[in-house]
Every structure is written in C-alpha cells, then in structure tokens.
Amino acid sequence: MDHLAHVSNLRSSQSQTQISHLALDIGGSLIKLVYFCRYDDSCRDDGDELRSQNDSLCSKSDNNQPVLEGRLHFAKFETSKINDCLDFLRSMKLCLGVNSGSHDGTAPPSDKIFIKATGGGAYKFADLFKEKLGVSLDKEDEMECLVTGANFLLKAVHQEAFTYLDGQKEFVQIDPNDLYPYLLVNIGSGVSMIKVDGDGKFERVSGTSLGGGTFWGLGRLLTKCKNFDELLELSHQGNNRIVDMLVGDIYGGTDYAKIGLSSTTIASSFGKAISDSKELEDYQPEDVSRSLLRMISNNIGQISYLNALRFGLKRIFFAGFFIRGHAYTMDTISVAVNFWSKGEAKAMFLRHEGFLGALGAFMSYEKQCLDGLMVHKMQQKFPISASSAGDNIYCSLSSNSDENGSIECTVYGT
C-alpha cells in the first residue's frame, strides 16, 4: 500500500497541513534545521521516484500504523543569510509538496502548509517564509523546545552526552530514571540556563548576554576574521597571557596563596591591553581570540556553577553552537565548573549540541496528532524500552552516522 500517499491523502483532506519532515529553530545568529528523509530517498528527488520506492520501504507497525523508515538530518545556516536557507527549503519542496498531496510535485496551496518553528526568528521571519515559500510557521516556545530536545537526546540517543576533562572525551550513559533534575545551559548568541525537573517541567532560572554572539561580535571587530569557525580556529594557536592580566603580573610573579589564587590565574581578562605601549595592530589575532574565548567560557562556567549550586543540581549540560566540539572551549568550561564546585558538579556536553531547539520543535508535531506522527525506535542496537521512559520518541544512533550526526529512526503515521 502506498503509505506515503495515504499519509498525504490524510493531509490534503485537512484544513491545515503539517510538514512533519521538517522543523526550524531560527536564532539570533543561526538557523537550525531538522528534517526527516526516508531511506535511499534524496529529499530533493522528484515525486515519482519517491513513490515508487515507497512500497518497498514502508512497513507496518504492530498497531497497523504506517511506518516510514529513514534518517533525521541536521543542517544549519547563518540567520543573516536566510535566503540560503529559503533556497535550500525550496529545493526540498518536493517533500513539502508530496505531503500536501499534490502528486505532480507542484507547490501546495499556501494556506495549507505549516512548518514547526521555534526561536525568535519564528516570529521575525514569519512573513518572509509566507511570501517566499508559501509556508506558514507554526510557532513553538523556545525554552520548551530546548528542553524537549535535550530530554529526547539524553534518553533516546546513545553516546549523546559526554564529559571532557584533560583532553579526554568520555561518553556518559544517562539512566532515564535518574535524569532529573539537571541544569541545561544553552549557549547560543546569548545564554539561557534552564532548570529541568521532568518531562515538560522546567524553569529558565538565569542567563547571560555574554554568549556566542559576544565572542563572535567582539572577535570580528578585533581580528577581522570572516566567520565564527575562523575565529575559533585562530584561538588554537593563541597565548592568552599576552592579553590577559594574571595574578602573577600584579603580584610580581608570585601566587596570592592566601586566597587560593595561583600566579597563572587570570585576574583581569584583557587587562594587559590597557597598556598604551601597544595598539590593536600590535597584538596577534590568535592571542586576542584565545583570550576572548577563555573569558566567555570562564564566565559561563562560573555562572552555571553558581546556579547549579543554588538549586542543588549536580549535572550541567552545555548545549548550543558556541562549543562545536572545540577542545579548548570544553576544557575551559569543564575546568571552571570543576574548580568552582570543588569537583561536586560535572560539566557535560552533547553531540547534537546546536539542534536541541529544532529537535524539540520537530517533536512537537506529535502534540498536534492531526496525523499523530511519532518517531520510533528502529534498531534494537541500543535498546531503550518504550514504556519505562514514558516517551513516544526513541532513536538509536547508527554507527554509520554521517558528519551531520544524522540519526536513524522511524516515523509513525496514524
């Protein structure tokens, strides 16, 4: 049976059409996408090929629900280059088109297509999406999506969370029964700190405006780097002691042992730059970048720790695209949390760090249940029991995950 057509028929018969394959998180600096592609199905293929593959790939679950097997893919664009994102989506319009029931691959009627979207951009660019793609953005709360996405990743994806200390990356398997409470620190353009107490139970307890946007913004002004990755890459070679004022610089080479500060502790970030013997051109951009990175990371680590302490939380998960698996960043944050908490609290990172919001938005489709899409465990490789976690959503991470960390999973239709 042609399930895809079945699902799409369902869809076109409804007054609102949801695109379950795609969700967006449109932030201050980056647009994050999560989209589902069926196996051997390039999301850019034309309609006929898709349908012919359908029969072989579709199966039925135990409950006779239509089941689509495939992968969750991830992508990102700069918010300032939103047109690139729109072009990308346009090229995927077959997926959009098929779901709305037009078999000839033409665009469906505009007032019928919705995409789940979160982040500020879901408001800011709503008109643009309507105008350029004929798509309506179905807005979901940003904090809620972050938490939903985090809970999903932590419970359902194997080898998602890890610690990073002394250059060692160590995966942490979280017991779903022992997940809550924890502190989620999402480092985007800005930083949000959310206390998570359960499924859908959370409170944004703090934040800071010194986030990825600050690092990137100040870095761009001071180093002429063209993009965030370039700035990060530069920091590898930098020596922050050229720019930062250390305790030893103030105390003439000694520690301030009485208050537990070693001579190499940073007393004042960028404190050496007050010297008027040097201008900006006299500083190496890599040193500036490293100091910036250290400053932002240390500050986030400290405020995170103070909030974890305040609520008695032992686990702090750092998410958001600021980190990007960058060793120095993770090390700085880990060391800061470890130092301030005297080893009590643990800093952990997530492999799909930047996609929490988009994932959460993606999963909010099931709330609507107009056609009750759920993502279900596909492989038993890393068994996670459906009932114990109480979630409808499970995924296993295939060992052949591509560089975007796509996740094998199954989508149920009802």
Add this chain to the structure above:
Amino acid sequence: MDHLPHVSNQRNSQPQTQISHLALDIGGSLIKLVYFCRCDYSCRDSDGDELRSQNDSLCSKSVNRQPVLEGRLHFAKFETSKINDCLDFLGSMELHLGGFHDCNAPLSDKMFIKATGGGAFKFADLFKEKLGLNLDKEDEMECLVTGANFLLKAVHQEAFTYLDGWKEFVQIDPNDLYPYLLVNIGSGVSMIKVDGDGKFERVSGTSLGGGTFWGLGRLSTNCKNFDELLELSHQGNNRVIDMLVGDIYGGTDYEKISYLNALRFGLKRILFAGFFIQGHAYTMDTISVAVNFWSKGEAKAMFLRHEGFLGALGAFMSYEKQCLDGLTVYKMQQKFPIGASSAGDKIYCSRNCNSDENGSIECTLYGT
C-alpha cells in the same frame, strides 16, 4: 609646646620609623594613595621651618595628653604603568614624609610606608631604589575590608543607593553592619563576605573587571586613557562602547555573580567598590536594578563615594596596629556625631562640607 620635635625625637630614637602620613594600594591598573596633611599646611612646602612654626598653633593636646595633629586625609591615584609619575609625586612630598621629624634626618633604612595590592610586592625594589622607602606589605583583602568598614562606620554620607537615577545616602547603623558582601571591582573583581571587624572571607571573584573594560575599550576605540574611555561611554554615542558597557561592564554579570553569592550566604547588602564604577550612572543603575530584580527587593546594591580607596585606607589604618608610635585617627568635629565606644573603633572621621574634589576627609591624628 613644640610637639613636632617631640614626636620626631621619639621617632629618631627608634630603630624603624613609620611614615604615618601615607599609604598605598598598588593594583594591576591603578596606584591609590591616601595621605594625611595638616590643616593650613601645603604638603609640598620644602621649607621645614614653616612647618614647625605652624605647629604650636595647630597642635593641641587630647584629654589623654597625646599629641594631636589636625588635618585632612587626601586621596590621589596614578596609572600603575606610569609609576614614575607616582614616584615623582612622592618625591616632591619629601618634607612631609619626614614630617614628624627633622627633614635632614637620614631616610633610607628607617622609612616605611604601608602598602597593599600586588604592587607592594612587585615594586618593592623600585621604591627602595628611587625613594629609599621600604614598603611594609599588608594583605589586600584585609585592607579592602578594613577600609570598607571604616568608611561605612565613620564617614558621613559615604554609602548610597542608586535607583531610577536617584542617589540616596544610607547611614548604616554600626551595630547592624554585618554581614554584608563587598564586591571590589578593580582590574579584576573580588567578592568578600564580611562578617565583622577583621572577619571576612573572599568567596568569589571574576576576571571580567575594570581591566577588561579598559583593555577591550582601548583596543576597539583608540581612546588614550581610561578617563577618555569613560567619558566616551557617558556620551553613549559609540556603538562599540555601548556594547561594552551594556554587555560586559553594564553590570549584567557582576550583578548576577554578586547576587548569586549574596543569596548563597543570605546577605542582604551588596557593597560595590573599586574605581571602575566611577559614579557611572548607567553602571550603577544597571547593577541596582538587577540586584533588586533578582532578589525580588530583598537585597540592596550600595556604592561608596571613596569607592577606589578602600585598600589604601585599610593600609593607612594598619599603622595603628604597629603602635610604635600608636597613631590613631580620631574624630575631629562633632558635626556628625558617632560615638567612639559603640563602634568599637579608634577611627572616626567626619566629612567636611568643603571637601575638595578629591573627597578629602577632615580628621585628627593622634600620636603617642
């Protein structure tokens, strides 16, 4: 009676001579000085005779028959990178440094100045070499706390709150002073929980301090010095400065870390000190509003008029610990009465209405 020679005679006969008129706090960015000048007496007179002749009219005797010097506490600062300016200034005060005794008396191995901050270690040799002065090092945190307690208890209209653009002086009941959180924003930031006289613990700090603002500001704006940078920020027409002030310096995270630490220890008062606030309205307002917000009105942010001189004041007051000639600073005017016994301190000052722009404080020094 000519007290000056009396005291100076005492001094000459002692193995170590302390210069009570001066104390330093040598930080990463700024050198802060506190020095005592007697009334109607320019501290730069090179004519020793003039000093002695004024003595009789100005010196009086206290109830306990101690020699008493009346005058003012003055404040000054220099950039640490321009330490030679500071040395020149001190050099020009040579007479006053020898103020309690004969200006021809030998200086080198007898002259000590109380000093705190990292520079007390870093520049000890330089002071010896250029001025023949020994720096008697005092602990930085202790001096900050001593200076803060002194200002809060003894100086009228020292502490104030700042909300909605309104500056309101706070007179703290000396019996209700402790505990409080002292946040000193220097090159870097130290947060100290103060539980009593001499009872304190540095509980936190951050490297995002005044040095960060100054350093980043310099790199991104070509301002020549700190005052220029601040001036620019007052005008608020520079996008970079706005970003710096708003994001790094505008109290966004000071208030957060301060508040979180105040909360942690149940402290209701958070006292912000250090030179990098500088009466900057935007900063004080941001900090105050945020502390008020996060604490739901429970905690209060306060500022100090002599914000940058806590360490130097604390170092100045540590002279009385030594008591080689037991100098104490005593209340001079009863204008703003503060009972000597209740505060349990030997140190009181009243703030004269004619304070000069450096915020000098009228006070009296006792010699023993």
